[in-house]
Amino acid sequence: MTAEVFSPAAPGADVVIEDERWEAAGLDALAARAVGAALEWLDRGDSAVVVMGCDDARIAALNADFRGKPRPTNVLSWPSVEHAPRIPGAIPVAPDTDELGDIAIAYETCAAEAAAQGKPFGDHVMHLLVHATLHLAGFDHEDARDAETMEEAERSILWGLGIADPYSDRGTP
Template identity: 45%
Template sequence: MIRVDLINEQTLAAPEANQFQYWLAALEKHQTAEGEVCIKIVDEAESQSLNHTYRNKNRPTNVLSFPSEVPKFVASDHLGDLAICASVVAQEAAEQGKSVADHWAHMTIHGVLHLLGFDHVDDCDAATMESLEVTILQSLNIDNPYAA
């Protein structure tokens, strides 16, 4: 089971911890995963700073994933951390004609899949990751986020 530790110091509009837990329970039905994920809701300035520092992209982004780097000899069930920018998620949802809640679900699942080792650097990996995202989201009655 994936457990959520939610940090929302920004008092920005964001789902409650139990909503994140619900989405991640759907992920677990399709992907073996156990551990703890810390989700921090950030503003655009913090998102931009993190994105610039860790990805060399000087703009805010929807979700950043930071896999746990605990040494193998240390017992830990921490999968990693997510930084999700509430205003970017809301803006993207509006631009893409999606509900904000559905986009939060997508960004959360997308971020945790990165923590589990999935990526979309090349077309083959992207197809695998997107297919899994679509399957998980469909189990939550959320439409394919990649459909035109």
């Protein structure tokens, strides 16, 4: 059964629960920590991000609609504004808006990835939320220089959260 619950997690992260397993997993608290830390690192602590906790079926439909890939994925993000082109590898200038965008995260895929990688579920979810928040701020990993810049930002934010380097074994979000 899917229940939809809106829960303001903390300044910076509003959470919508579409799959009740996210409620039990503490998505509100995970989003508050991860999105909050990413926004602070970006010096955008006053910005807002909406996080939707859903299941694989919902994220597969979103992935098909928005990316033409009709299969589940771990996380998707939709920035509220289009980002300007930048020099590859450069840290992007965060958009001039208080609403950075929306994130959807899929329970089954996240749980399977965390188990396969031997990582705590909460740590993996926070990594994916940090990763998605950076996408909302204009980071990407389309080329090697951009990927390196984004991974360094993720490592810095996650270190502040007490989470091990997710790339030490080259696992990818």
